[in-house]
Amino acid sequence: MTEKPYAIQIDDLTVAYDYKPVLWDIDLKVPEGVLMAIVGPNGAGKSTLIKSILGIIKPIAGSVTIFGKPYKKQVDKVAYVPQKGSVDWDFPTTALDVVMMGTYGSLGWIKRPGQKEKKASLEALEKVGMLEFKNRQISQLSGGQQQRIFLARALVQNASIYLMDEPFQGVDATTEKAIINILKELRKAGKTLIVVHHDLQTVPEYFNWVTFLNVKGIASGPVRDIFNDDNLTKTYGINYKVAVNK
Amino acid sequence: MSLSDYFNLLVSDYTLRTITLGTAVLGAVCGMLGSFAVLRKQSLLGDAISHAALPGIALAFIITGVKDPNLLLIGALVSGLIGTFWIKGIVKRTRLKNDTALGLILSLFFGFGMLLLTFIQKMPNANQAGLDKYLFGQAATLVESDVWVMALVTGLSLLVLLLFWKELKLLLFDPDYTKTLGFNTRFLDILITIFIVLAIVLGLQTVGVVLMSAMLLAPAAAARQWTNNLSTMIIIASIFGAFSGVFGTAISASQDNLSTGPVIVLVAATFVLFSFIFSPGRGILFRQIRFHRNRKELNLKKTLTFMYRIVKDHDNISHPHAIRILNNFHGFTRKTLEQLEKQQLIRVEGNEWAMTEKGFEEAARMYHQIGNNHD
């Protein structure tokens, strides 16, 4: 019997900057088609986990596979939405140009984007409601608009797995709703989404899968089974009864 | 020699033409590659590389015993590259921060280079004199073959730039993302670094170790002020660089005793100063002007909405009111009144003002936009 491989499978992953271990012996299995939140306090290693999955950071030990193969063989299946603060928005370029960068991977070395790529990028811009800003200098966009540009750039990659690092950071309520609707749509289309998320209140509403992380992996599974006070307390170290009970 | 003499000589004098051409090409390639250093926020790297080149020059002389510029520059290239990769190695393997590693290598290599220069000066070899010209450069020693080498490197880097344009742009903006798309960022990084080292080494003879990084950074920093487009920025930086070379050479040739390298750098610095003040988008001057204009505009609007609150409860909107009642209103001056009248938003007669229909519409629109939260 051949089992369907997990979208992402992580075994015994340990990561350290300098000498300090940031992720310790993580095991994680993400089934295909889930919309998963990664929650944990600041400095828990959420961003590091995402970067390790993407091969941006080399782990000390352990392995990561994407649909059963190493990341290097699956680059076309994964799209990344970095934290907004990770780039310099004063870079001399336009919104459309940044979104077009999402097509560079499928183009490969040297080949330039053409009409087809431009059309796909415009469609992605439209999807995130940013079409009218396509020629806008990126430094002239608001924080929420910059976030949507990053989302559009990932959409244009047309991947199977989306890894997003705090896509709701600094966006207003309307934008948050717009983004979550896009994520839910992607899930309906069979995509797997992994989202670093800060607002515990909205986890049950937005996500169907959740991973608790604080240097070690605390728990991972369906929201309705494991999103409870017990796991929250284990992750955040304080009693969360009041905060999340509805 | 005056400047116009210089430009006349440029046509007839072969040496001067060679030097001018050399400094122009050097400026252009520095502007082009400096754009990468500026946008990657690696301004210090150029400084470290150029200082790291000094011991290479000295060692090349000690080993070969001849003062052939090309040989010395190969020495510079080797030690510049070693310095660069040591910096990257230190950052990667230790807990030292980037700027610490840069400072460390810079002073270590430069100190060693100076030590070697002192040692050379004590050597009995008659050839020794003049090696220290690499500290501040000496454009007068440029010969035609130097210009050819510069042109070759410029051509090559242009080719690489055009070939890998998309990848380089991506790397400049978002290196992590570049990696996730499957591009080999190490290769791209090494490619850029090698060309920056090449440009620096080429400039040592003309501009010298100490000021070389300014030559690399100044045109790019100036160019950034004028455009929000990457390719335009690189083109402008090259033009600024080339002009710095030409003007610097012209000024130093027309004033005896001014050494060319520092003058070129000063010209480039003038471009930076001018750009930071006068560029329309980002310059200090226009930002100030915009700021004042906006403030004035805001005061006009404030006064108009204040008037609207007085007027709106009257049946006749054009009913005149005493100017006196505005006196205690913050933001009101006689000048605002004049401005408002000029825009035909109000009419002023004697000591009274009255709103026009246009003014009333405008004010109502603003009033509802802002909300009545001033009450």
Ligand SMILES: Nc1ncnc2c1ncn2[C@@H]1O[C@H](COP(=O)(O)OP(=O)(O)O)[C@@H](O)[C@H]1O
């Ligand atoms: N480049 C880095 N160098 C050194 N330490 C880092 C680096 N990036 C993150 N860290 C440290 O690793 C820990 C986890 O960081 P991160 O993954 O960003 O956490 P989170 O995203 O959950 O807030 C933190 O303690 C942080 O200080």
Ligand SMILES: [Mg+2]
């Ligand atoms: Mg983080």
